[in-house]
Amino acid sequence: MEEDADDGIRSDSLCFINDHVGFQGSIKTSPGDFIVTEIDELGRLVSKATDEPLCEISKTQPDPSNCVKKPKLNTQTVDLECENNEEAANSPGRSPAGHSEGDRVQPAGSDRDSEKENSVRCATSKCEVESVGLLSSLLDESTHTSLDHFARDVKEMWNSRTELTEPSPELSLGRILDKRQRAALHSAVRQTFPFLITVGNNSEVVVKPSLEYKELSHLVSEEEALGFFRYLDAKKENSKFTFQPDPNKDHRKAVHHFLNKKFGNLVETKSFPGQSHSAGNPNTAITVRFREKAHGKRSHPEGExxxxxxxxxxxxxxxxxxxxxxxxxxxxxxxxxxxxxxxxxxxxxxxxxxxxxxxxxxxxxxxxxxxxxxxxxxxxxxxxxxDDSLRLGQLKGNHFEIIIRNLRNQPNDSANLRERILEAIENVKNKGFVNYYGPQRFGKGKKIQTDRIGLALLKNEMVKAIKLFLTPEDADDPVNKAKKYFLQTEDAKGTLSLMPEFRVRERALLESLHRFGVTEEGCVQAWFSFPHSMRIFYIHAYSSRVWNEAASYRLAAYGPKVVKGDLVCLDEDADEHLPSSKVHLVTEEEESADTYALHQVVLPVLGYNVQYPENKVGRWYQGVLGRDGLQACRFRVPALKLNVPGCYRHIVKHPHNVSHRLVHPDAAELRAEGPHADDTASSLALSFDLDASCYATVCLREMMKDDI
CATH class of the missing domain: 3.30.70.3160 (Alpha-Beta Plaits)
Known part of the structure; x- marks a missing residue:
């Protein structure tokens, strides 16, 4: 990057935050010297055998201090059992329209009436038990109690026939940062209290009375209204909900009208007669089912x-x-x-x-x-x-077991090597390391690195992005020969015949180019041969490169001091996907009082929904966007269905659970090295954990003070 106009500080090189001397050594001498094991959201090493699902709901949650995020909650496990069997449709009894629950008169019934009523109550009871259990795992005791009181007050208001005032009463359940937990909370509240609705507002979950429930409860029994809204919220594919039989055609018409008016985009309704199949059959009941989703020009039959x-x-x-x-x-x-x-x-x-x-x-x-x-x-x-797929970032972090071989002092350093190594490890444990994105994110050693492809995609330069992707390295092998042929000829079919079978990505791209042509539109179609995660990876690589430069600039400009206009994260346990509501702009008074420390400072990773620092660093970001021709970029690429909201990343991170062992050479090795061999250690075995999105090579770089 060019020199900054304000003070000439360059930011194209990575820096350090520790002042120890460091040491030299070789990493990744063999794959066995670098073992990486993912740590799942429950804090478990995924290499350990387990028969549990990845994101199981558990009443016993892990210690929050050991988790970056809470485990994924699978709302599909709340089985509502709302689908009624055919026997239910044969049960007589329906109150006429217009009667409230207190006025409703049920006809003297048969045993089937009581069986039907009992089955509805049993299903409702099971729903309540499961949903209440889920709520207990999502809300603290005080908030859960407030929700119970709010629900009771709403029911009492309706039972007393008091009309709700405007605006209707509401209760905030607080901010839930994790999107999946918010979704689970929305569903659990509605399952437990179907007469309430939940709305979201900037990660906050707010509860209000459901006027639709109140209106339906004037048409049908309370048990049916509860069952219907639980059915609606569960969205269980291919399921049905059947109301109690209703001999009154006008009343059935009123129920049909209400359901289609309020929920017609989700469900469809139909009246089914009982065994006599006559229009006036007293056993005629309304059945509701979800509308089928269209699959292309034809919908799949329900059975398929x-x-x-x-x-x-x-x-x-x-x-x-x-x-x-x-x-x-x-x-x-x-x-x-x-x-x-x-x-x-x-x-x-x-x-x-x-x-x-x-x-x-x-x-x-x-x-x-x-x-x-x-x-x-x-x-x-x-x-x-x-029950579902994974998403990027759905992990607590990674556990590393690393061996650094051929240990030696830095040039012109005659100090004891063992002491240098121990000093470096302790410094990084205590002070941390600059949280750069690692070189593997950009394709270390590649002629064309991934961030350049990402920049081309952000600028909608689709043909250029394809050619960058297919740019050959200097090696004279079949893969690079094929790439070279493509750049010379743009002959996708011919290149495909040259590209080895094992290069799956290149071949998928070339097949699309052969079909659609090497035009802007053809290249758009070619990018769709890659999964979404791979398409957006290149844009993330560009944002990561800029973040690395920004971190270097910030540290060079202000050092370890937290200054006015910096952004700090107020949530100690938040990961890099924290919302802007958790980011605070440092004031002049807070700078003077040294309110915050460097490990709390965050920098934005480029996107359409981030806030920039309000100091020289913010101006630096704007300069970079101008440099790269992205002044008007909204960080959306509609042609490739890519949206990049951005996020925030801590400047400094710390390794956890650090352990080390210096391995001495045996006598034969010492004799081979000669009389002046250092008898301290020939290799270092390191073990540590890093949070998600942190790089072990970057942590090692800070320890060794050596670009690796």
Whole structure:
């Protein structure tokens, strides 16, 4: 980057925050010297065998201090049992329209009436028990009590026939930062109290009375109204809800009208007669079912619609790029790469363990290819069925086991090597490291790094982005020969014949280019041969590069002092996906009082929904956007269905659970090294944990004071 106009500070080089001397050594000498194991959201190493689902709801939550985020809550586990059987439709009894619950007169019934009533109550009771349990895991005791009191007050108001005032009463349940937890809370509240509605406002969950419920409860019984709204919220595919039989045609018409007016975009209604099949049959009942979603030009018949299959597993790979591993698995399983989801990217030159989910593949099918997988330096275990895919960032962090070999002092440093090593480890444990994105995010050593492709995509330069992706390295091998041929000829078909079969991504891209042409539109279609996670990866790489430069500029401009206009995170446990509401702008008074420390300072990762510092760093960001031609960029690429809201990232991070062991050479090694050999240690075994999105190579760089 060019010099800054304000003070000439350059920001194109990475800096350090510790002042120790450091040491030198070799990392990643072999894949076994660098072992990475994902830590799931419950704080478990994914390499450990487990039969539990990835994101199981548990009443016993882990210690919050040990988790970046709470475990994913699967609202589909709240089984409502609202679908009524055919026997229910044969049960007589319906109150006429216009009667309130207190006025409603039920006809003297048969045993079936009481059976029906009991079944409704049983289903309702089970829903309440499960939903209350879910609420207890999501809300603290005080908020849960306030919610119970609010619900009771609303019911008492309605039972006393008091009309709700405007605005209607409401209760805030507080801010829930995790999107999945908010969704679970919305559903749990509505399942427990179907006469309430929940609305979201900037991560805040607010509860209000449901006027639709009140209106429906004037038409049908309270049990039916409760059951219907629970059914509606559960959205259980292929399920139905049947009201009690109703002999009054005008009343049924009123119920049909209400349901279609209020919920017609979600459900459809129909009256089904009982066994006599006559229009005036007293057993005629209204059945509700969800509208089918259209699949292209034709909808699938109800009998053909099946629930999606998801299989979770731990992937172990050695010296293999993750996307190459996914491509291989996709071919063997007969699916496409976008059917795989994962929580984070992992190093190539390492042995890595990570969680993955593949859809449209059963556990049994995955297990049939285990032997073929092993031939590719991979393995799969912990194979089990789950309810949903993974998303990027759905992990607590990573555990690293690293061996640094060929230890030696920095040039011109004659101090004791052991002391240098111990000093470096202690400094980084206590003071942390600059939280740069690691070189592997950009394609270390590549002629064209990933951030350049991302910048082209942000500028909607689709052809340029394709050509950057297919730019050859200097090596004279079949892959680079094929790429060179493409740049010379733009002959996608000919290049495809030259590209080796194992280069799955390049071949998928070339097949699309052959079909659609090397035009702007053709290149857009070609990018869609990549899954969404891969398309957006390149834009994230550009944002990451800018963040690295920004961090260097911020530290060079202001050092460790927190100054006016800095952004700080007020939530100690927040990850980098924290919302702007958790970010605070430092005031002049707070700077003078040294209110905040450097580890609380965050910088924005570019996107359309971030706040910039209000000091020289903010002006620096604007200068970078101008430099790269993104002054008007809204960080959305509609053509590729990419939206980049941005986030915030801490400048400084600390490793956790650090342990180390200096390994001495044996006598034979010492004799081989000669009489002046340092008898301290020849290698260092390090073990530590890092939060999600932190890089071990960056942490090691700070320890060793050496670009690695």
């Amino acid at each position: 619609r099946r629930r999606a299959v998801y299989t979770a597993f731990t992937l172990q790979k050695e010296n293999l790029e993750m996307f190459e591993a996914i491509g291989f698995l996709a071919i063997k399983l007969g699916v496409i790469p976008s059917d795989f989801s994962y929580a984070g990217l992992k190093d190539k030159k390492a042995i890595t363990y990570q969680s993955m989910v593949v859809r449209k593949v059963t556990p049994e099918r995955l297990k049939t290819i285990e032997e073929e997988i092993k031939k590719k330096r991979m393995n799969v275990f912990n194979v089990r069925s789950v």
